[in-house]
Amino acid sequence: MTKNMNIGLLGFGTVGTGVLQIIQNHQDKLKHQLGCSVTVKKILVSNLHKQRSVDVNQEQLTTSAENILNDDEIDVIVEVMGGIDEARRYIRHALENGKHVITANKDLMALHGSELLQLANKQGCDLFYEASVAGGIPILRTLVEGLASDRITKMMGIVNGTTNYILTKMSKEGRVYNEVLKEAQALGYAEADPTSDVEGLDAARKIAILGTLGFSMNLDLDDVSVKGISAITSEDLSYGDQLGYTMKLVGIANRSGDKVEVSVQPTLVPHDHPLSSVDDEFNAVYVYGEAVGETMYYGAGAGQLPTATAVVSDLVEVLKNKRLGVNGNSVVIPQFDKKLKTDDDIFSKFFMRIHAKDVPGTFSALTSLFDKHGVSLEKILQVPLNDGKLAEIILVTHAVSKKNYETVLTKLNDTDVVVDVKSSYRVEGE
Amino acid sequence: MTKNMNIGLLGFGTVGTGVLQIIQNHQDKLKHQLGCSVTVKKILVSNLHKQRSVDVNQEQLTTSAENILNDDEIDVIVEVMGGIDEARRYIRHALENGKHVITANKDLMALHGSELLQLANKQGCDLFYEASVAGGIPILRTLVEGLASDRITKMMGIVNGTTNYILTKMSKEGRVYNEVLKEAQALGYAEADPTSDVEGLDAARKIAILGTLGFSMNLDLDDVSVKGISAITSEDLSYGDQLGYTMKLVGIANRSGDKVEVSVQPTLVPHDHPLSSVDDEFNAVYVYGEAVGETMYYGAGAGQLPTATAVVSDLVEVLKNKRLGVNGNSVVIPQFDKKLKTDDDIFSKFFMRIHAKDVPGTFSALTSLFDKHGVSLEKILQVPLNDGKLAEIILVTHAVSKKNYETVLTKLNDTDVVVDVKSSYRVEGE
Known part of the structure; x- marks a missing residue:
């Protein structure tokens, strides 16, 4: 030997x-x-x-x-x-x-x-x-070996330390994106050109790799729909918090039947979800398996x-x-052909913040638009804005198809009563 | 084939x-x-x-x-x-x-x-x-393979679902031990004879297995010092919470140099420690490796x-x-001979709740006793008890040797001013 x-x-x-x-x-x-x-x-x-x-x-x-x-x-x-x-x-x-x-x-x-x-x-x-x-998290090994006998249906990953650091500081200290980004750059947590991190590309690469292994299906970077964190405001974080959610940049891979979705976007997760307390530059991957149920793997994502x-x-x-003498036997050849979900097949709750005219009839105009497209509401919060002429309205939907939700989103701007759709986020983990 | x-x-x-x-x-x-x-x-x-x-x-x-x-x-x-x-x-x-x-x-x-x-x-x-x-957590595989190249120095495990369920309900709903235990029995989360769970024996078996693998050293059940949760009161939980801690039954395995400690006891962990938000019947194992730093593995512990x-x-x-054709190669033969720490080698913070006479001189009598044995204090909370003659004093020490701490603990009852040492817990994870 x-x-x-x-x-x-x-x-x-x-x-x-x-x-x-x-x-x-x-x-x-x-x-x-x-x-x-x-x-x-x-x-x-x-x-x-x-x-x-x-x-x-x-x-x-x-x-x-x-x-x-x-x-x-x-x-x-x-x-x-x-x-x-x-x-x-x-x-x-x-x-x-x-x-x-x-x-x-x-x-x-x-x-x-x-x-x-x-x-x-x-x-x-x-x-x-x-x-x-x-x-620092042995997650690939866990997917291939530890959960070898299970059928994984959902993965949610906080897989980019830079953005998690930024969002943690914004959430906990009430600070704004640009200021925290600059601090992160000074501390070496973010690069001089932070695009790949803050626009979600780095996380997209990782969720593509996780999806490929977890679902035994060849998923490419192109299959991942990506949205970054640079547009998130303090208002979004604070209303999200009031309604019971923490904002995280989450890579999502889920499967229903033989179809999968892979995406990265700022996502509101409930305060009591295990991902919610993953702070600072730490990473975590939450995995749901049909038999094993909820599991999560937490640690340093880089360094x-x-x-x-x-x-x-x-x-x-x-x-x-x-x-x-057994090298070469560990390569996992995907078991399934790639089948991606369309927006019709993607179901989720959504959070929306809009500015609307603070006049009688606003709410019924809004709700009839939502009703018309089959989007039902779970949580509603309305506060007057400073000038008194506008209201800030925060809505969280029940689980609805992404297609229906986005239809509503585009039509909202056509109504008389809505002045502006300020932001829109996915809600996951309930 | x-x-x-x-x-x-x-x-x-x-x-x-x-x-x-x-x-x-x-x-x-x-x-x-x-x-x-x-x-x-x-x-x-x-x-x-x-x-x-x-x-x-x-x-x-x-x-x-x-x-x-x-x-x-x-x-x-x-x-x-x-x-x-x-x-x-x-x-x-x-x-x-x-x-x-x-x-x-x-x-x-x-x-x-x-x-x-x-x-x-x-x-x-x-x-x-x-x-x-x-x-449901592939933790043994992770210790042997995922962290194969690292030197693990500490493991902290919430490895018993029954006690974690009971402590979660007591903490979050302000309820007392006996009542929650009965509910857990009715729901099938605790057995008719709950001794093995609530007295920490089940957790002790698991931490012995974890310690053996993580430290590559044959550790037996007899090597584990064990304390259960049956004496925990609502007061302990609420003062712990005030001082920033959550109570968990934690199996601890740690190593300094070539000596190890394995124990199970109710432990106060800081609110921002990853173990603190592991609730209900869930399990989690927190592992600290010299190179990898902090990691945690979370999931269903039973079912x-x-x-x-x-x-x-x-x-x-x-x-x-x-x-x-490679069976039998995965058995890990321990690399090290067993060397257990004595109370001299075990360093930790401790939480103590005492009832003392509410008279001048109480505090200086207490602190001189602590000083004498080299136990310094990090946090002090004193509140008058209802009758006004007694004070409830809660102390959290700096990291001190278990031996010195326990010396103080036994001597406290000999002083004139202390009426009763109500409880004492380990504090870990800071």
Whole structure:
């Protein structure tokens, strides 16, 4: 039996450094679990002479990916460089050379996961990507193994730490979006260009990956309907709170019969729902299974060591498989053909805030419009606005089809009494 | 390759029925995952003629365990009969006959887990027991695989649904213990003899199993210090709440250096701790890893289908291993020798409620006693009692050694000013 396993690391930024650190610090535990030592043999870097925060031998570093991908002594490639095209090429190259691959790259897996998994399967190689969704939470493993015998019907994920941090500060401290975003940028919780986070794209990639695994159906990024948090106002949060809800950016994947919906949007969840108390930069994935009922998995969604932990746990699995000679058996080939719901099939409660003329007849005009399209109301809150001529009206519907709800939404502006539809959110988790 | 796997079921109560139901209903999914069908060939029952709520063939039933354990066509034994001695004998018999075993039996695993796992290892058999802790939460798998590369330093588990239901009702509705217990019994959430639940024994078994896996150290039930919830009063809950805490029955396993503590006791956790919002009969296990940081796993802790889901997920793993020819490799042999902390090594905050004479000098007498034993105070609340002669004093200490705290606790009754130490609880999670 081999006495040592050699790893090649593509990328040596925050996560790559964390991976090296964990492998160095946990050598005893790894040896106990695997019966062999683990060495990071080569590391792909862009700058050989940069100062590093971790103990690394100059000979380990290389600027040539081929130097790693064609090294016969390297068993496993860990891709933590990020980006799409180059990473994809390197991973294909590694798989074609019969190497097992671990990646933390959600962008890549959301866009090209299906292609890469098929290649891995053909080559008899493992391809694991636990770190790509909710870094510190072993959620992919849970979906595939822990809930293997159940039928999952719904997943709701707070899978972006930046937006959860922003929404938590806005909700708890009554502050406005732009101010909190700036603070988050200063603290390093949000990037200089925050678009991918705040417009929901990052969360969309993750919910596509979760949906694919949870529903055993190839779901692409294009299948996800996406709305971000940048338009949320303090009024929305405070009225939501009054009516018993907390605002979260939630990735939703649900299935009824053989049809699924995957979406990301600001969502009001009841105060007593487990997702409601997931605060700050934490992530959580709520999973509903027909047999198991409600479960939730909570932890750090990003960060150097949580992400690196997920990568090294994948590594342990690859190495165990290798020792047993069973690599390449873990790739899950989807069981079902993709069938997406249309707006007719998507049922949900909705929250709406409108400004209307504060005159007799307003309410009956509104309710007859809702009635006409089969949208019934569960909660109503009306308060006069400062000038007395307008009323602020907050409505929460019963569960209705998205199609009917959106019809009402567009028609509201045509009525005489409605001045403005200020906001509209999905309500989930009741 | 085999076209079918035969299972033998020992026990056909609630969980056994659930297992059969899931196997019957999810035949397609199992076939997709395993490439073969799964059949429950024989079921051990005590009464052949009892009416069953599930579709079962009379020929499947038997009252003879040997009939199942010696059947060469049966690959896997699922033990869901409960109890200790008979279950242990049957499982040993099954392993000796080279059959893989899945059990939901926490009592058995807490008492004889080490012996049975060693036998499984020797026989090259799988022995899985995910359902034994927190039924619907795949926590054992997470500790062994998901956090494989991390060093876990602390686990806190709400792992008994009955006591969590009782404490939730007491906290939220201001009701007293006896009344809520009776209601829980009427609803079937608590047993006629509730001792094992309310005195913390059930939770102790589970934290022993969690500690053994999380710390890779053989921990027995005897190593767990146990205190139940039957003495908790409404006053404790309400003062705890005022000071920012929620009362939960928490199984604690923590490690510092190479020493560990395992205990179960009513514990005050801060309102913003993830465990604080785990309500009603739900379970959750909070895990702190050096690299991954805080994580939590939440779900149903018991119930027919959640528990059966865990059993069938184990079954899927056994069958996958069998297909790959790698059974018996999953048994985790503890890496470390057992070293238990003494009260000197256990550090925690504590909450104390005392009745003292409402006279000048009381406070200085108290504080000098605390000072003398190195116990410093973080929070103090004093309110006059109805008769005006006594004061109710609530104290929360800084983190101090359990030994020093308990010294103070015993000496308090010797002072002139203290009339009674009403209650004392551990405070964790800050």
